[in-house]
Amino acid sequence: MKHLLTFLLIAFTCSLYAQSEPHPCGSQPHISKWYKKYVANPHVYKTHDSLVYVPLKIHNVGSDDGGGLFAMDRLLDALCTLNEDFKQAEIQFYILGAIDTIYNSAYNSHASVLDGAEMMFANNVDSAINVYFVSNPAGNCGYNLPYAGIAMNKGCSGPSDHTFAHEVGHNLSVQHPHLGWDGNVYDPNEPTPTTVTYDYTYFKDTLILDTLIIDTSIVELVDGSNCSIAGDFLCDTGPDYLSRRWQCTSDTLSTANQEDPNGQSFRSDASQIMSYALDNCSYRFTPEQIALARANLFDQKSEYLNREEAQEVITEDVVLNEPFMEQIVPAEFVEFLWDDEGIADQYIFELSRLRSFAFTDFDTVLSDNTLTLTDLQLDRRYYWRVRPFSRYSFCTDFSEPSEFITSETTSTAEMDGARYKIFPTVLPGSARINVISESSAIAGLSYSLTTISGLEIAQGVLNQEGKINLDNYASGIYFLTLAQAGSRHVQKIVIQ
Ligand SMILES: [Zn+2]
Numbered sequence: 207m208k209h210l211l212t213f214l215l216i217a218f219t220c221s222l223y224a225q226s227e228p229h230p231c232g233s234q235p236h237i238s239k240w241y242k243k244y245v246a247n248p249h250v251y252k253t254h255d256s257l258v259y260v261p262l263k264i265h266n267v268g269s270d271d272g273g274g275l276f277a278m279d280r281l282l283d284a285l286c287t288l289n290e291d292f293k294q295a296e297i298q299f300y301i302l303g304a305i306d307t308i309y310n311s312a313y314n315s316h317a318s319v320l321d322g323a324e325m326m327f328a329n330n331v332d333s334a335i336n337v338y339f340v341s342n343p344a345g346n347c348g349y350n351l352p353y354a355g356i357a358m359n360k361g362c363s364g365p366s367d368h369t370f371a372h373e374v375g376h377n378l379s380v381q382h383p384h385l386g387w388d389g390n391v392y393d394p395n396e397p398t399p400t401t402v403t404y405d406y407t408y409f410k411d412t413l414i415l416d417t418l419i420i421d422t423s424i425v426e427l428v429d430g431s432n433c434s435i436a437g438d439f440l441c442d443t444g445p446d447y448l449s450r451r452w453q454c455t456s457d458t459l460s461t462a463n464q465e466d467p468n469g470q471s472f473r474s475d476a477s478q479i480m481s482y483a484l485d486n487c488s489y490r491f492t493p494e495q496i497a498l499a500r501a502n503l504f505d506q507k508s509e510y511l512n513r514e515e516a517q518e519v520i521t522e523d524v525v526l527n528e529p530f531m532e533q534i535v536p537a538e539f540v541e542f543l544w545d546d547e548g549i550a551d552q553y554i555f556e557l558s559r560l561r562s563f564a565f566t567d568f569d570t571v572l573s574d575n576t577l578t579l580t581d582l583q584l585d586r587r588y589y590w591r592v593r594p595f596s597r598y599s600f601c602t603d604f605s606e607p608s609e610f611i612t613s614e615t616t617s618t619a620e621m622d623g624a625r626y627k628i629f630p631t632v633l634p635g636s637a638r639i640n641v642i643s644e645s646s647a648i649a650g651l652s653y654s655l656t657t658i659s660g661l662e663i664a665q666g667v668l669n670q671e672g673k674i675n676l677d678n679y680a681s682g683i684y685f686l687t688l689a690q691a692g693s694r695h696v697q698k699i700v701i702q
């Protein structure tokens with residue numbers, strides 16, 4: 207609790223709000239007592255070789271008016287990339303419980319890390335990494351607050367971005383390879399100092415108000431002679447003095463040349479996710495970073511581990527069944543059905559009038575493999591698709607889209623003063639005809655279906671659901687006769 211109070215009471219000065227290009231990372235350097243103890247003797251920490259599963263509590267933050275949420279398929283893509291990035295560390299993440307939706311414009315675009323801390327303290331759950339997807343995390347692509355959680359910029363959380371893995375790396379105590387240079391700018395025209403100082407006010411675990419807390423970092427040499435006491439204290443991350451976003455060469459080194467305090471020149475390793483190299487350069491954690499992250503999990507966050515049995519991964523795309531391709535359906539009542547994916551416990555459903563799905567007319571997340579929509583626009587072509595996922599499996603694709611056309615295919619019948627709706631009257635050979643009534647019972651109505659030549663091919667009595675199932679009938683014109691007491695209604699039916 208002391209940490210939380212410290213956090214709230216310290217004067218925050220971050221004012222990077224609303225700058226056009228977000229800063230790569232707002233996480234401050236943080237060499238904790240545990241970190242120092244670890245790097246002094248990393249081999250005593252038991253981290254096992256097995257794959258471990260770590261829970262993420264996802265908070266999807268939108269604006270007060272109910273808009274601005276991170277689109278669910280993009281959220282899944284971000285989680286997929288995170289797990290791809292952490293495969294090398296044998297750490298995989300899953301969604302703990304339901305995804306939390308928060309409509310709060312002040313949280314969604316927060317000017318300072320203090321606002322972010324308030325958001326986290328108000329919504330965090332215990333024993334999980336809490337992640338908040340917002341539109342503007344204090345001017346950064348993301349940041350991690352020790353004792354609180356991670357704020358991610360939705361715009362920096364694309365499928366090819368590694369900021370999410372970078373911030374989760376921080377959450378598991380991994381530091382920038384350029385530790386000490388945050389807040390400083392390397393100047394190739396000046397002699398490189400042997401030490402740099404950095405501000406870690408936000409994260410100092412003592413109650414000191416309105417006071418900058420400065421630490422000194424030894425500048426890492428190219429020859430590796432001081433690697434265990436310089437920079438991030440790790441020896442396989444190499445020297446790196448670049449504290450702003452930087453570009454890489456084709457051999458994954460920084461385009462910028464640097465010189466260490468001994469005058470030896472070098473380029474930074476752009477492959478490291480914990481560096482500020484552009485996303486197209488970075489893809490990995492170093493072995494020492496991985497050992498550090500795993501030690502932090504096992505030694506400091508063991509409550510995250512072994513909480514649930516991991517589930518299988520979804521490998522199959524969903525098959526769409528109804529409406530079938532090019533089917534003509536009644537605009538006022540469309541039933542969708544797709545194959546139950548088994549392992550999937552949820553589905554993203556999208557309906558659009560654009561083949562590209564650039565805009566959707568309707569989208570939702572469902573735990574069932576069926577959906578009914580009413581009141582679509584008449585005489586329109588619609589496209590629909592479904593993406594399965596589970597709390598453990600996000601690297602899935604949308605199904606191949608299917609399409610259908612809405613038309614006036616609902617007919618009205620009147621019998622004994624009661625009105626019935628019959629739909630669709632144009633349908634495939636294996637489908638259902640529905641009979642509904644707002645005023646009268648359906649159960650007890652008798653029906654028969656005859657061909658155009660008068661041959662009866664089906665007959666029976668409806669139950670209250672009012673469904674007549676067709677079984678692989680040939681294309682053509684049929685007649686449906688409904689009868690009740692002395693009254694009857696004949697309806698033409700077209701099988702496509
Ligand atoms: Zn960072």
